[in-house]
Amino acid sequence: MGTRASARELPPAAEVVIVGGGVVGTSIAFHLAEAGVRDVLLLERGALGSGSTSKAAGGVRGQFSDAVNIQLGVRSLELFQDFSDRPGQEIDLHREGYLFLLTRPEDVAAFERNVATQNALGVPSRLLDAAEARELSPLISTEGVLAAAFSPEDGYCSPESVVLGYAAAARRHGARLVTGCHVTGLERAATASGAGTVVTDRGTVTANTVICAAGAWSAAIGAMAGIDLPVRPYRRQILVTGPLRDAPSRIPMTIDFSTSFYFHGEGQGVLLGMSDPDETSGFDLSRTDAWLPRLSEAMSVRAPRLLEADIATGWAGLYEVTPDHNALIGEAPGDGRFLYATGFSGHGFLQGPAVGEVVRDLYLGRRPFVDVSALSAERFAHNAPRKELNCV
Template sequence: MSFSSRPSTAPAFRTLPPVADVVIVGGGVMGASIAFHLAEAGVRDIVVVECGELACGSSGKPIGGIRAHFSDPLNIELGNRSLRAYRDFPQRPGADIRLDTVGYLFVLTSERQAVEFAESVRLQNSMGVPSRMIDADEARRLCPYLSAEGLVAAVHSPTDGHARPGLAVRGYADAAALAGVRFATHTRVTGMDTTGDRVSAVHTDRGSVTCSTVICAAGAWSGQIGAMVGVDLPVRPVRRQLAFTERLSPAAPRIPFTIDFTSSAYFHNSDDGLLFGLADPRQADGFDTTWTPGWLDLFRDVVRHRAPALAEMPLADGWAGLYEVTPDHNALIGRSGDLPNFLYATGFSGHGFLQAPAVGEIVRDLHLEREPCVDIAPMSADRFRTGAAFRPETHVV
């Protein structure tokens, strides 16, 4: 499938320099975005450590949704800033990520959902996001696959869409490499040293590097990285699966990224077919990324009621990847209170790609001790210890 992520053309180093200013752990879209934004700001001696190839984890999987449709101001702002950055990606950093602004379409099947989403739409509109409530007939016009049976309302956000995460990682990494960032791929972090209240060295299976700052952007593996220095990053890995149809003839109409909110089933255009996804509520935690064709039975059972034609479409392939899930389904972004030179950006619970540009800016500013564009105090990992957790995000996919 053309969605497969190719290794970045950024130079890869199999050994580490003995000293660096910044070590970023994780070579997915978050690590690549942070590296790019730091390098763009003039930070030198940056090393990105990745245990596989760049984008080999969840960032290489092709869901690629980009939206500002959330239920709280902080996530709306992160999504909106990132959406603007992705629109500008061909100029900065300079790469085609195949952005398709087809919009998002949330399909609602209860009056309670409609009331909650209407409240979110009012908030989004107040922040410049042009989302709107629509009826079932208009939803079907936007997405002809939908059945009107049981539909109460829908929400359409026309400026949202989807892109190719692997292309974004390569775009950020290539630009960062041109600015001097070194990418140590196939390099696994095995431990870290601390001196007083600072992380002083990162150890890997290919050598050690003394550093001034460590940034954890290790996705589903972030809990393990944090534990190396006693920083609690409550992230659990949960498998998510998706599938691609065979080439469709006649071709699929251009449709929004469509989500049945009740079941979490979603679908959108993909090359010459469609992409399907669904979160299995019975999925156990773990690092298994085996794609299991039996998962399709669950998807088909759900979609027969919401978009019947999809249940009969022939499938060509599938993927499985990991969500990095926190207890309240909101990200962990901040600086350790015990180790001030240990920063983290993780736990995005499926929203990492869509928030990566804004988070790259934020972590850059944290490192440079500048005021970030938004107040990220609510996303501190300490919120679960202090009882200040978010209300769980309702618009989760």
């Protein structure tokens, strides 16, 4: 995906340097360039989308507990829906809905509150009983299911296509995207009006503004700039089955909330995964069988038919997790402009389109469509975490 960009020479200077070429970085590059910002340069250490984005499950939703996340999700869904026209790319969007299966009374109560907040912000989510949930997702067993939450406007799409669309459109608007370029150092400007430097393994670039969209690698980028970005990487594994006998024609993103086991339709098979509470922080992307007994147990309870399917493929990716499972979006204080959009804790792909608009407006000094000031990285220094409860 990044062959043409990687052949370009690294320019000596840029107005804006974006570090990270996943969905968040390419979305920011597109929105800045489209707005007329000149000399936008994106640097990606691998190929575009080769980090967490290409390993994502592709889910897109507005069902969150935090009002800011709901608004980011709703806006992103609007932009995903129109993606074939702007920026111009087919992304295989399936709006089959998101279905959360709830087996604990406290979760039912929390989701009742969540649905009320979501409805007030335009998300058509609703609570269902177990029988209604099975009608929507016929592969499930309803044993122990007390209730479910569903929004028909949620769904899933292709992460690689989203990155490709933003990258191509960013280039059309004059942005430069350089792959195979590893950032090794940053020096912020000594004055607010001055330019800093970005040091890479392919040379040094002078930049008036640096934007960190480096995902799981953001803590290191922040440290180079003297900024604490509390992002830690955790491995998540995904499996895709072969064709499933007598599979339903439509399978929504279905999440067993208490275990985090999830699945959705993927071609003639099913994509599935779950979190591993024993996973330790690190950048290990090897595949392991250690999580499979826990996965099999969850499947046997919630979707036993999936145990019959052959596994066709699988992969490991990285979640970029903050202490409160909420993103870091904002501008660091001090001289030399340093903005960041990272730490999405599994929500970066689905919020990427809206975050591109938000960062564009922060850069241009405009008021974004949603107030993201509570997502500033400084919240941890002020002991003001902002917890997102609807995480998987």
